[in-house]
Amino acid sequence: MAMATIEHWARLTGPELTTLVERDPVAILPVAAIEQHGPHLPLDTDVVIGHGLLQAAADRLADDGSELAAVILPTLALGSSLEHTGFAGTLSLSAEQMIAQIRAVGAGVARAGIRRLLLFNSHGGNKAELDIAALQLRHDYELLVTKANYFRFARPSVDLPADELAHGLHGGALETAMMLYLDSEAVRRDALANYKSLGANRAAAGLTLGPEGDAGFAWRAEDLHPAGVTGNAMLADAEIGHRLVEGFAARLSEIVRETASFDLSVFEAR
Numbered sequence: 001m002a003m004a005t006i007e008h009w010a011r012l013t014g015p016e017l018t019t020l021v022e023r024d025p026v027a028i029l030p031v032a033a034i035e036q037h038g039p040h041l042p043l044d045t046d047v048v049i050g051h052g053l054l055q056a057a058a059d060r061l062a063d064d065g066s067e068l069a070a071v072i073l074p075t076l077a078l079g080s081s082l083e084h085t086g087f088a089g090t091l092s093l094s095a096e097q098m099i100a101q102i103r104a105v106g107a108g109v110a111r112a113g114i115r116r117l118l119l120f121n122s123h124g125g126n127k128a129e130l131d132i133a134a135l136q137l138r139h140d141y142e143l144l145v146t147k148a149n150y151f152r153f154a155r156p157s158v159d160l161p162a163d164e165l166a167h168g169l170h171g172g173a174l175e176t177a178m179m180l181y182l183d184s185e186a187v188r189r190d191a192l193a194n195y196k197s198l199g200a201n202r203a204a205a206g207l208t209l210g211p212e213g214d215a216g217f218a219w220r221a222e223d224l225h226p227a228g229v230t231g232n233a234m235l236a237d238a239e240i241g242h243r244l245v246e247g248f249a250a251r252l253s254e255i256v257r258e259t260a261s262f263d264l265s266v267f268e269a270r
């Protein structure tokens with residue numbers, strides 16, 4: 001039976017990578033952040049969630065009988081977290097450094113002869129830099145660059161109130177639930193609390209301009225709540241986390257598959 005091959009870039013030798021490249025693999029770059037997530041979650045929360053979703057997606061691909069080949073690049077742990085620099089623990093690159101870092105990795109991927117790159121992002125603040133770097137890599141190297149931000153995926157159906165789903169952007173029920181499932185010892189349970197965000201308060205007052213949505217204001221975490229967290233972490237449990245991880249991973253595995261089979265002749269047609 002055909003088997004998907006999923007390797008880790010840094011664990012291969014150079015010649016082994018060259019052999020893998022003959023199979024036209026997808027290179028997957030996990031992009032995350034090291035930043036404050038309140039008193040209940042560790043600074044590497046976005047790294048843990050990104051790795052958890054990618055592992056669950058890899059498990060699905062390994063089982064599906066396809067001949068797909070993929071190679072997972074070393075995680076870019078530091079991201080663009082200017083909105084969280086008002087709190088201890090945040091390590092942030094500038095937007096320019098973030099773009100430069102993704103371009104440098106993309107250049108190495110292209111030099112190795114790979115033509116498919118998937119940027120898999122688990123931190124909202126990285127999205128703009130991902131867009132800019134991806135287009136530049138497409139321009140510079142004729143790479144297919146897929147941008148996948150899990151927080152933009154259709155949300156798996158879970159038992160959480162609509163206002164938490166809309167406004168629990170950072171350290172709320174969603175992230176806390178996934179952490180309870182993926183790395184429960186890392187969650188400081190005695191610090192779980194309800195951090196009601198400025199966005200939720202404005203919506204409750206009938207105002208339409210919030211931190212996200214069709215029009216939004218640029219925000220620092222302390223603008224939304226003095227603790228730097230938004231959402232009700234007390235609503236989280238591991239079962240909700242399990243459903244979220246499996247649902248997001250199902251979509252991610254589909255994106256990997258379609259990146260692997262994407263017809264690259266569209267780049268050669270002109």
Ligand SMILES: [Zn+2]
Pocket residue numbers: 037045046122123170171175
């Ligand atoms: Zn986060």
